[in-house]
Amino acid sequence: MAADPERLPQVLFLSPKQSLERALSARFRLLKPWESTMPLDRFLAAHAAAVRAVISNPLASVDAPLIHALPSLGFVFTTSVGVDHIDLAECARRGIAVANAGTIFSRDVADYALGLLVDVLLRVSASDRYIRRGLWPVAGDFPPGRKLGGKRVGIVGLGSIGSEIAKRLEAFGCSISYFSRNKKPLFPYTYFPTVCDLAAESDVLVIACALTEETHHIIDKDVMLALGKDGIIINVGRGPLVDEAELVKHLIQGKIGGAGLDVFEHEPAVPEELFRMDNVVLSSHQAVLTIESSNDLVELAMENLEAFFSYRPLLTPVHGTT
Amino acid sequence: MASLGVLLVVSVDSYLEAELDRRFNLFRLWESPPSRRREFLQANAPWIRAVVGSPNGCADAELIDQLPNLEIVANCGVGIDKVDLPLCRERGIRVVYTPDVVTDDTADLGIGLTIAALRRICDADRYTRDGSWKDKGNYKLTSKFSGKAVGILGLGRIGLAVAKRAQGFGCPICYCSRSEKPNTNYKYYPSVLDLAYNCHVLVAACPLTDETHHIINREVIEALGPKGVLVNIGRGSLVDEKELVSALLDGRLGAAGLDVFEHEPHVPEQLFGLENVVLVPHIGTDTVETTKAMSDLILDNLAAYMLNKPLLTPDIDKEYRRARLLAGWLSC
Numbered sequence: 001m002a003a004d005p006e007r008l009p010q011v012l013f014l015s016p017k018q019s020l021e022r023a024l025s026a027r028f029r030l031l032k033p034w035e036s037t038m039p040l041d042r043f044l045a046a047h048a049a050a051v052r053a054v055i056s057n058p059l060a061s062v063d064a065p066l067i068h069a070l071p072s073l074g075f076v077f078t079t080s081v082g083v084d085h086i087d088l089a090e091c092a093r094r095g096i097a098v099a100n101a102g103t104i105f106s107r108d109v110a111d112y113a114l115g116l117l118v119d120v121l122l123r124v125s126a127s128d129r130y131i132r133r134g135l136w137p138v139a140g141d142f143p144p145g146r147k148l149g150g151k152r153v154g155i156v157g158l159g160s161i162g163s164e165i166a167k168r169l170e171a172f173g174c175s176i177s178y179f180s181r182n183k184k185p186l187f188p189y190t191y192f193p194t195v196c197d198l199a200a201e202s203d204v205l206v207i208a209c210a211l212t213e214e215t216h217h218i219i220d221k222d223v224m225l226a227l228g229k230d231g232i233i234i235n236v237g238r239g240p241l242v243d244e245a246e247l248v249k250h251l252i253q254g255k256i257g258g259a260g261l262d263v264f265e266h267e268p269a270v271p272e273e274l275f276r277m278d279n280v281v282l283s284s285h286q287a288v289l290t291i292e293s294s295n296d297l298v299e300l301a302m303e304n305l306e307a308f309f310s311y312r313p314l315l316t317p318v319h320g321t322t
Numbered sequence: 323m324a325s326l327g328v329l330l331v332v333s334v335d336s337y338l339e340a341e342l343d344r345r346f347n348l349f350r351l352w353e354s355p356p357s358r359r360r361e362f363l364q365a366n367a368p369w370i371r372a373v374v375g376s377p378n379g380c381a382d383a384e385l386i387d388q389l390p391n392l393e394i395v396a397n398c399g400v401g402i403d404k405v406d407l408p409l410c411r412e413r414g415i416r417v418v419y420t421p422d423v424v425t426d427d428t429a430d431l432g433i434g435l436t437i438a439a440l441r442r443i444c445d446a447d448r449y450t451r452d453g454s455w456k457d458k459g460n461y462k463l464t465s466k467f468s469g470k471a472v473g474i475l476g477l478g479r480i481g482l483a484v485a486k487r488a489q490g491f492g493c494p495i496c497y498c499s500r501s502e503k504p505n506t507n508y509k510y511y512p513s514v515l516d517l518a519y520n521c522h523v524l525v526a527a528c529p530l531t532d533e534t535h536h537i538i539n540r541e542v543i544e545a546l547g548p549k550g551v552l553v554n555i556g557r558g559s560l561v562d563e564k565e566l567v568s569a570l571l572d573g574r575l576g577a578a579g580l581d582v583f584e585h586e587p588h589v590p591e592q593l594f595g596l597e598n599v600v601l602v603p604h605i606g607t608d609t610v611e612t613t614k615a616m617s618d619l620i621l622d623n624l625a626a627y628m629l630n631k632p633l634l635t636p637d638i639d640k641e642y643r644r645a646r647l648l649a650g651w652l653s654c
Contacts, residue, residue: 107468111491115443115467118434122427122609124602128444131601132594136587142603147611149426171490172430268455275451282450283443284461290441292466 014060102316110164112287116260154202157209327369338617429483435579473521476528518545530557
């Protein structure tokens with residue numbers, strides 16, 4: 001016997017996500033504010049009194065005003081790993097549990113970071129453009145790239161993503177060191193207590209840490225100076241981890257060797273000076289986006305919601321919330 | 323002692339050429355126009371005891387016949403399909419090349435091309451540069467690499483290095499080679515067709531010989547299938563290029579990452595508009611560090627030869643004969 005839709009638990013979506021909507025529609029009553037002509041606050045006042053769960057994403061903040069508009073809210077699921085768009089303190093105060101994407105994207109992000117690094121060093125995208133412009137028969141061999149083996153790679157943030165990156169790099173003969181909030185004694189890599197110290201002893205920096213108040217612009221001009229003019233920066237974390245204006249200046253002036261950037265400070269805006277450079281590889285915040293991880297995310301969201309509504313522990317709770 | 327007379331057959335890295343010129347008595351083949359080449363070689367043959375070439379051109383039968391004093395051939399590269407090995411063996415001409423130093427770069431590129439093909443890194447770079455992110459929104463979902471089955475054609479130095487890297491991504495490894503390798507846990511398939519049926523990514527890393535010419539044909543490509551990926555870091559002619567282009571255009575093959583082509587530097591233009599291929603101009607060994615290491619190995623080998631010291635690279639003839647013996651292709 002099909003469940004009465006009116007009695008299904010209500011889940012509020014803050015923005016469309018078709019794959020998730022499809023998967024949840026049989027088990028939950030979905031509230032989709034964008035399908036209404038009402039402004040959001042009136043929609044919530046009219047419909048959301050009984051909402052106990054919200055599906056969020058980095059472009060749909062869960063801030064204090066939203067939380068106040070949802071008196072029955074008990075659970076927030078974000079489809080991202082990052083939680084900087086959620087007022088965690090307010091959630092903790094209200095006893096609202098928060099879950100995120102956990103580690104389901106970690107391997108895909110790590111794969112992409114390796115792909116970007118090989119591309120920047122061996123000039124894969126640049127030489128692919130060279131061929132497609134018909135230049136190989138005409139202008140001869142493409143200028144050489146640089147070897148990955150033996151490079152000193154410094155990983156900023158040795159969490160789930162950082163450790164997957166390190167694991168992959170080992171097989172390429174790179175020497176690996178890291179900076180993290182806390183030393184990780186279980187890992188065999190060299191720890192540096194500051195990012196500047198790490199940069200001074202690295203040929204490549206891979207940025208894979210969370211964005212917080214402390215880590216905003218953690219890659220600044222001092223770090224770039226320490227890394228040096230042949231240094232490479234790979235960013236698969238968040239755009240604001242890097243002082244983007246300084247990075248662009250350093251690249252223009254040849255004070256940094258190259259960069260692989262999946263994230264930017266003001267997405268989807270990308271500094272146009274980068275478009276003319278062959279020593280950078282750019283992508284549109286897609287290190288997480290694979291068909292497989294998208295399917296995994298739907299499953300994870302479902303499992304977390306089921307757990308919440310059956311009073312079982314969440315699968316991927318964010319620390320610091322219930 | 324007279325300096326070793328060295329014929330440089332094709333242009334090589336400028337450091338190598340400069341050092342050959344400085345340390346030996348260097349002749350450059352291209353200094354004579356093609357129509358006067360015979361005379362050039364006839365005039366200089368008495369002094370030419372060594373030939374230096376590359377996968378772009380080295381020592382074929384026609385050249386060897388014109389150099390009666392040739393004693394040693396040095397190939398700057400690990401692919402030696404441009405050296406007539408049987409003729410060298412017959413004439414007692416030593417052959418040296420540059421294995422090992424090229425292994426890492428080529429394997430790195432093999433994995434880089436795989437990730438670039440599956441995750442569309444080059445197309446995404448294009449998408450970002452041409453402003454599509456702002457106008458059209460996010461790039462589409464692509465295909466995960468970690469954990470996919472990787473099949474390696476040719477488990478020599480480069481194939482093994484590819485396998486080691488792919489294992490770091492949690493990929494199960496299988497392979498097809500002239501003979502089963504005793505010291506690996508990887509699954510062996512006796513035919514490349516079986517390999518293609520049983521992997522998601524097929525990496526071609528074997529030498530080009532008469533037996534392996536077009537070893538990746540229509541059947542193998544179709545066995546890989548509409549979700550499969552072909553990566554070629556071996557030689558262009560390992561793959562039937564016309565069939566490959568047709569399969570990519572039809573969608574019978576999912577994606578490809580190609581460092582080598584049948585008629586370099588010409589790449590089939592039908593591929594230029596495809597987002598599921600990655601095309602690079604034979605850059606497998608082209609890093610600054612490895613190019614220098616290859617050049618130094620060639621120079622050190624020639625110097626050792628001149629001083630009657632042992633050569634630095636394994637005897638290529640012995641290596642090939644041993645491999646073929648194990649594969650049952652020789653009776654003694």
